[in-house]
Amino acid sequence: MVGERAVAWLQIDTDLILTGAGGRLDRYGLAELRAGEPVLDQAYFLEGLLPLEETPYFVPSVEMAGDVSADLHFHIDGGGVWLLLLDVTAERDATRRIQQKAYDMTLLQEKEVLLNRRLEAVNAALRETQRELEASRDLARRELERKHLELAEARTLQLALAPPPFRGVVGTRAVAVDVILEPAKEVGGDLVDHFLIDNDLLVFLLGDVSDKGAGAALMMARTHALFRGLINRPDAPSLFRAPENAVRLVNRTLSASNASCMFVTLLIAAFDGAAKRLTYTRAGHVPPFLRRFDGAVERLGAAGGLPLGLSEDAVYRSESVVLRPGDEVLTVTDGITEAMDSSQAQFGEDRVGELMGGGLQRLLKDVKAFEAGGVQSDDIAAVLLRIENT
């Protein structure tokens, strides 16, 4: 037992001088101790422990040189101190094995708790983000639904601006006027209108705003209102009998406050039932088609001036043609002439001329068939004036 414990001993006097040593000093790296010299200079591990204040005094498991651990047992005897060193390396190693496992396990558990906490924080953040996204999505959906409703309402109002067909006598001529208006989106920038002045002057007009959508629709509505506003003027007959005058007035107003720089191509024509003449002003618009009673088709291509909205001082002029019973005048927007099929080929102006005589609904049907189910790329509008055979 003594051998297993590798007992070593030191004897120290009251002046902390080493007076003797023996046993297995080598085991603890103390083989070089010198009696008669201060013990604290030779065994620094005793610093603070001496002089002893109580007896016996025990310091367990002190690691010495060579990875050996010793229990230190101090006893005061006759004024001096005896120190016994007992090897406890085996017990230390056994304790270390158990302690190491326990601490490693505890550290793993601590890490697991921390990881779980972080995962929970991440999950909570993700859930919150998901809630926010769902709220944003719901808000966006409600906003979209609201806008769709508003646009649907605007479309209804805009389509209501297109007048119903006219069948009646203008001056001494029986006249028919038909219109079609199909915006490409919920609302569009094509304008169609016709009205009677003094029972012998039928005015019709077709306009095409340079943009699409809500902005173009507002420009269209404004232009429509400006022309309609001229009807009740005392000089309305002279304004519309020479339609360049009406165009000049409307253009000045549109050009004066046009921050968005939109413009309107326009065809305005006035049929004087007494004079049997159609007077028209073409402001940058596609030339209308005139189909004579014998089937001959010609274009009314006289230039009339700039599109409306570009220049306050634009000058306009008009041209006239005589219309006889059986004659038709068709004016369309480029949503018809530039309609495209799947190969990107355009419907074309020639095809429009060929279809004259078949009515507007047939023209519209043919344009739709030409597009063959593709998305309508532009607003479609047309006005057809026919001098009836009486």
Added chain:
Amino acid sequence: MTAMLQKKICMLGAFSVGKTSLVRRYVSSVFSDTYLTTVGVKIDKKTVDLDGRTVNLILWDLAGEDDVNALRLSYLRGAAGYVLVADGTRPATLDVALSLRGRVEADYGPLPFVLLLNKNDLPDQWTITEGDMDGLRNAGWWVRSSSARTGEGVEDAFMDLAVRTVR
């Protein structure tokens, strides 16, 4: 030739906060990632020069405190000062350090000490705020963050403590 002084300094703290690594860094300038638990006490010596005076710092690296094994306070007998160590990535170890300080002061009175918040080389896992540290400094504590891995803060802590133990 001036007389050599010896001062006993104890390393206190919870388990696995880096007490042994700090001693090895300070005494031998080495670091190992392998965690080997301390049983009982390991004693090392570091000789320093304090304004021309040679001082032996006898460093007692004590086994860490845990829920089962409380620190044996008798190890602190004759200590001139101590180093409290906490792991900056494990906030519970700061509570252990604060508790140990209270128990040491109750048994041995107000000894010079420093508080090291160790492992500052792990910023992503760090949990102690500057506010926490300022709070302790405002209470008169010498508090620093340190890293036994990089050596940051280690030399300064031991030297500051050594100076205060020889005053």
